[in-house]
Amino acid sequence: MLYRKLLVALLCWAPFSFAQTPSEPGRERYSMDTNWHFALGHPFNTNQDFSNGTSYFSYLAKAGYGDGAASLTFDDRAWRQLNLPHDWAVELPFDSTAQHSHGYKAIGRNFPTTSVGWYRKAFRVPAEDLGRQLTLEFDGVYRNAQVWVNGHYLGNEHSGYNSFRYDITDYLNYGGRNVVAVRVDATMPEGWYYEGAGIYRHVWLTKTNPVHVAPNGTWVTTQVAGTAADVTARATLLNQGKNAHTCVVRQTILDAQGHVVASKQHGAVALAPLQQREITLTLPVANARRWDLESPYLYTLRTTVLVGNREVDCYDTPFGIRTIRFDAKLGFFLNDKPVKLKGTNNHQDHAGVGTALPDELQYFRIRALKAMGSNAYRCSHHPPTPELLAACDQLGMLVIDENRLMGTNYQMQQDLKGMIVRDRNHPSIISWSIGNEEWGIENSTTGARIATTMQAYAHSLDSTRLCTAGISGGFRSGISDVLEVMGYNYLGNGDIDAHHRQFPNQPGMGTEEGSTFATRGVYVTDPRLHYQAAYDQKPRPSFYSIEEGWRFYAERPYLAGLFIWTGFDYRGEATPYQWPSVTSYFGMMDLCGFPKDNVYYLRSWWSQQPTLHLLPHWNWPARQGQPINVWAYTNCDEVELFLNKKSLGRKAVPLNSHVAWQVNYAPGTLEARGYKNGRKTLTEVVRTTDQAAAIQLTPHKTALQADGEDLAVVTVAVTDRRNLTVPTANEDITFSINGPGRIIGVGNGNPTSREKEKFVETSQMVAIQEVEEAPVASLAAGVAAQAQHQAATWQPAFVQRDYKKLAPAYRHRGTFELPAEVANAQVTLFYNSIGREQHLFINGQEIAKDLKQSPEGNVFRLAPTLLKPGRNTIEIVATPLTKEHDWDVVNTNFGTIQVFIPAAPWQRKTFNGLAQVLVQTTKEPGTITLTATAKGLKMATLKLKTEKAPARPAIL
Incomplete structure (x- = not known):
């Protein structure tokens, strides 16, 4: 995937056969992720915050007076060296006095010595860049980020989820040393869930000619008729130079193989100094390939700017050709075909790395959701990292892109604008969510006014998508009355059918449903151990199980579908428990992405993949002869269950449901046989295992790129002598690694585990x-x-x-x-x-x-x-x-x-037989050797070959 991105970027420099014009340095984009220096500061003790803001003339008094750690001359050699993305919160210890909602990590108002972090990076800019425009771009920093370059204060981004940028052209030492300094203050949270801390998304340096396409300056919309499509390409041109220029704009559409399928140009665009103008061209595409869930076909709009017959900018915009619509009676349509939304809500953290996910981990998680049968993803409750949306575009996953906070003041409108303008070219996005569970205004005229204004503002930026919001305070007057697409958060919060009867022309969907509790691999609820049985049950009297929720939405054509809370467990909100639980229980998968049993229920009814799954495991030595509740999830017509080859009965499978038996436990083999149209089509076997004997290491992929970013997600399993995973094994495993790779995180999905996830030097x-x-x-x-x-x-x-x-x-x-x-x-x-x-x-x-x-x-x-x-x-x-x-x-x-x-050796206890190790490549090709050892178990060795691959252009 990275190779394709690099190829597209390089093509921007190649002259096309129809445009043999000399070029000059145009757009270049460099990663700024490597070689940062990091240290913890302090929110109010300036002596512990490197004396920032204490000078007689400080950075708010005079230009260029960044002091302390913001100064160009500050000595940061003793600071820790690291690469981005980085989440320092995941490295912190757990503390019972810390915030429950944030997973009891020692950060926040009660922990001032670990709530502020400083980042500094020195870099050189060639002398020949003088005369170009240079922009420093942050995809997201959590949170309250203040930025300086060479001691010049650039500004502050309050939110931890907004992308932001600064023009640093006039502040640089061309041909010399430059320093960017970022102070990050995570003391006050934005959300009620784990949010991490630090520069947890990518940072970029973009160089352009003074005449160029503005940041996020293209907008692509499509009109489809049969096999043809008209693509409307809008481009905002910006002249940041001191002289007027007249330019030509060429819009070219490339197919997925890089072939030109359409091209037009607009001539004589006059730009005064510091002026911007939008240019619109419509390009016909014959035999257009649609973007859809099974074949997410992507085109590229290449915007080329020429001044005086010289190419000065080349800007690529991936897009898809597709149609979407919500219907108040028939639900959601993609390419004029009805699609039931089978979605999940998700936060953005993963085991081992917190919120600082490598790009490959985004793809791993979206593939895991698709394997479950999911086709939709709600970004809960904030704009996501751009790489998440790229993964959804490329893999075929529909998205609700969500705004952080409802409001219509200038700052909140700018936040909404930033999200929409950044993301509106993604074909995966089907709706903008303007808010979530704003109980203070949900049922009021104030809320209705705010929602109406926000929707109108959103349409001024993107007229192709409808807006929604998640409503949980009762589906009564207020925001619910005015939403373009009603978002029901939990059907137990009101009468959805009655609301539909009152507003028959308002489309609707379940923006949150479920919130069920389950601990992976656990089948007996034990409040003392904070274990929740993985059988699908109502979490509370007024809430519904996953099965009940799906049946409700599946049976109502007017509902576009639902989004389950949640696809993955996440840190914080350890409902129904408090300390020592530190992770949620809501996920269909745990924090590592290991499936809980509900995954197989959903796969049975959300996908066409033949599925037959039995639960629980069959290791119950203390329950000999006692009844065990055995369930089967399947999309077969019937299932017959056998214990040690003796039939326990054949049962028909109700639509959107499951089958169950009471089985008196005896060790051995539990076998299910699935029948379709009277023929046996599937078999599932669960066996009683022997004692733990060995470790197995299995990567999610074996071909890795030596680009310094690629990743292997390695499953660690404890097995018996027959290579069966022991479902009750909780063994201490130690890991070592050699070769061109590094371990970046470990996990096991245990919601009560307070082990280290990262072993870093102090x-x-x-x-x-x-x-x-x-x-x-x-x-x-x-x-x-x-x-x-x-x-x-x-x-x-x-x-x-x-x-x-x-x-x-x-x-x-x-x-x-x-x-x-x-x-x-x-x-x-x-x-x-x-x-x-x-x-x-x-x-x-x-x-x-x-x-x-x-x-x-x-x-x-x-x-x-x-x-x-x-x-x-x-x-x-x-x-x-x-x-x-x-x-x-x-x-x-x-x-x-x-x-x-130095860092201690990497280690992690398995939980119910499993753990996870994240192994990232370096830029050197070769063989990575990962070794796992444990007392009394046969060690495991995994060899991963890394192939030479182009890395992103980077400022080292």
């Missing part, structure tokens, strides 16, 4: 304190005095200096505190020059002599024999730095001591 920064100085006659005299431990008249360093009457040299001393585990750590001094020449001593031992001033600073790895737990000393003898002017600033900071503790 990088603690230790300040040098109690800094004092004493003048000496010379550098040599100072060194001698230090060696002889001579007493001196010490005073606070750098405070009372008269820079016009400096001493020839100074002795300096300070202290730093090291932790008790310093013997197991790597300790490094990141030194900043405080003199023109200097000698350095740690605990009286010389570590450097005759050291010259260095603008970049020096790095010293400190030997363990030099150090001790607790108080240590540093002494520096130096000839002083001078000032040419009174206002000059000279360095007075010794630097930072870094205490680096």
Whole structure:
């Protein structure tokens, strides 16, 4: 998939046979994901927040005055180095006093030392880029992100879900070093579910000619008649230059193989300086291939801009040709065919990585939902990452794209606009959701006014889709009355049929249904252990089971379908429990994507895939002779059940339901035989297993690309001597990896597990304190005095200096505190020059002599024999730095001591026989070897071959 994207990008540079015009540097887009420095800050203690915002002139007072960690010259060498996407919340410990809704991670108002994070990245911009437009783009940062470039404050994005960008053209050092700094404050949550923390989506640097297509500046709509289609291509052109230009715009449609199927151009488009204009062209496409669920065919609109017969921009927009409509009597139609929406709601976190999902994991999750028979996805409750929508486009999944918060003030309209303008070319999107469960306004005239205005505003940006919202406060007057497509959240909250009778011309769908509880692989509810049996049951008296909910919507043609809460478990909202549960129980799949039994019920009635599934497992040694409830999920007509080859009866399968038996337990073999039209078509066998004997490792795919981003989702199974997964095995597994790959996360789907999901190095920064100085006659005299431990008249360093009457040299001393585990750590001094020449001593031992001033600073790895737990000393003898002017600033900071503790070995306990390891490639081809070991079990080794592949263009 990445190769195809790169190929399309490269084609933008290739001249077509009908356009042999010379080109000049046009659009380039680079990943900014690698080589960031990260450290935790503080929401209100400026000393712990790297002194940001404390200068006399700060970044809000004067341009370019970003101070502390926002400064171009700030020394971040001691910070942790990492790549994006990154979620620091998933790395934090659990705490019983933390927020239940956010999975009890130690973040939020009660945890100020772990709720603010700083990111810094240094990068170079070639001198020849001067004259181009450069834009820094963030797909999403959670949350309250402040951004600086070279100390220039660019702005603040309040929401953790909006994409945003800054034009940094005028702030850059062309041909030199540049630094972007981002302060992220996740103290206050937006949602009532786990949201992560940090730059958890991609960051990009886009370079364009001053005359170019505006960001998200194309809009493609289609009109279909038979096998032909008219494609209306709108392009917003932007001239960010200081001179007027006249340009030509060429719109070209490419099929999935890159062949030209239509092309038109618009000439003589005059653009004044800093002006933008929208150009519209309609292109006919004969024999158009439709985008649909089974064949999600994508075209590409290529917008080419020429100035003076030179190509200055090339902008690609993937799109699909399809029709959609909601009908108040007959439901939803795709390409004029009725489609029942079989959807799920989902948050955006996954085991091991939190919200920082690699792109391949997005595809893995959408494929898992499609394998269940799902055809629709509701983004709950915020705009998603662009890669999620790309996966839905490419794999064939319908989408409700959801706005974060209802409102009509300027900021909320801008948020809604940002989502729609960014996403409106995705053929997968069938509706805009303007809100969810806004109980304060749902049943009021205020809510109706807000919804009406938001829908009108949405249509000013996209006239091709209807709006919806999730309503759960009763389907009464208010927002429900005015929605274009009614969104019912839980049929127990009101009388849906009565609402339809009152509003017969209003289409409707179940935007949330279910909220059932299930623990994967558990079949007896145990409140003490926080286990919920995986049999489909009502979660509460006023709610409905998955089966009851689906039957209700399936039996009513006027309802377009439903979206189950949820496809996957997610952190937080561990209903019906509190601590120590940390993960929800709602999912059809657990946090790893391992299926619970409801998956097979849905697959039976949502897909044509032959399905026969038995539950529970058949390991019940303490229940010999006792009745066990056995269910079969199937789309067969009948099922016959056998225990140890003895028939227990043959039963007809009711439509949209299941069959069940009471079976007195005896170890052995439980077998189900499924019949279709009287013929046996399927067999399902569940066996009593032996004791755990070995580990198995199975990747979701075996062919990996060595691009630094591709991923293998590895299932870890504990098996018996017959290679059967032991469904009750909870074994401690340790993992190691060799070759061109890295483990980025582990999980097991246990909603009560508080094990680590990430094993990362610890990088603690230790300040040098109690800094004092004493003048000496010379550098040599100072060194001698230090060696002889001579007493001196010490005073606070750098405070009372008269820079016009400096001493020839100074002795300096300070202290730093090291932790008790310093013997197991790597300790490094990141030194900043405080003199023109200097000698350095740690605990009286010389570590450097005759050291010259260095603008970049020096790095010293400190030997363990030099150090001790607790108080240590540093002494520096130096000839002083001078000032040419009174206002000059000279360095007075010794630097930072870094205490680096390597990551512990990766490990995870299996839960009911299973765990998961996420293995990501590096950019080197070769063989990755993953090894799993456990006491008393046969070890497992998995070899994954990675093939050389083009990586995204990147700023390293």
